[in-house]
Amino acid sequence: MKDLLNYRAAIFDLDGTLVISEPAWQAAKSSVSTRFGRSVTSAFLDSHEGRNVGAFVNEVFKKYDDDKRAKILSEIKSEAWRLLPSEIKPVPGAQEFVRALSKQGMRLAICSSSPARNIDLSLQIAGIEDLFDIRVSADGMKQGKPHPAPFLGTLETLGLTADQVIAFEDSLAGARSAVDAGLTTIAIGPHLPSEQFDFCAHQVSGYETLLSFLDQAPSFR
The missing domain is CATH 1.10.150 (DNA polymerase; domain 1)
Incomplete structure (x- = not known):
């Protein structure tokens, strides 16, 4: 059993997960x-x-x-x-959550379908550009989400294996990409929970829930 803070890194989707764009x-x-x-x-x-x-x-x-x-x-x-x-607007609670993970020593990465300059702009507007030194854009990849290639590429850049990393996604395509890359995946968004996302390890409607889970150090798998 491994709780959230025992992962060495977290990979976040961007659009819909950290910012509304x-x-x-x-x-x-x-x-x-x-x-x-x-x-x-x-x-x-x-x-x-x-x-x-x-x-x-x-x-x-x-x-x-x-x-x-x-x-x-x-x-x-x-x-x-x-x-x-x-x-662009930040998703409520996203900044607080990613900063909490960073303070615990977790490495943070972005895996997004958006072009690189849009990733940079979004992180700047959200006030969290200092936290993500690894930013992978699937824009232009031959195999984008829902194929696992974007997340596999992000894992390679991190230099970590899938069991060492947790992923956060809001879309079906993104969640499928992460899960098929072998990542424990948390689906997040106001449209959840939903049976469509039952293949994910966990579903939450917002970051308030995740912040409370951090306090309780729950097991996600």
């Missing part, structure tokens, strides 16, 4: 898709939460050639970059 990404995807002749539903946008933008473009514009898809991808990223500075 998905509305900006969805707005960018929707507006650019419309501009290029495709409309996307809210349900479809939700289904791509936690996945990299390239996967979205490849699915929506699969009949377009590579150059056109590259242009669309670039425009979505540019539009999101324009929106994000005013749209």
Whole structure:
């Protein structure tokens, strides 16, 4: 049995887990898709939460050639970059929780589908950029979330094995990626608990619960 503070490191997803930024990404995807002749539903946008933008473009514009898809991808990223500075908000309790883990000596890493510059911006706005020296972006990876490659790459960068690390995710794609990489995974978000996330080790609705678990030193597995 291993409690939370016995892990050597924690890997966090970013969008939806530490910061609220998905509305900006969805707005960018929707507006650019419309501009290029495709409309996307809210349900479809939700289904791509936690996945990299390239996967979205490849699915929506699969009949377009590579150059056109590259242009669309670039425009979505540019539009999101324009929106994000005013749209990003920290998830309540996230800063307190990650600082508590850091004070206990845990190493902290980011594994996100967002581009690297968006990761840096989000951490800066959330006031926790000093805590994450390892920041892995799955943007541009051939195999993004839900494939385990992003988390396997983060483990390699950490130089640790999966049993030494715990992961925190809010999306199905991200949680599946972490679990399939062999990580004990905590699903977090106001949409939880949900049967869809039963494959995760634990589900919590917010950081208040995790902070109380820290005080009690509970066992997650």
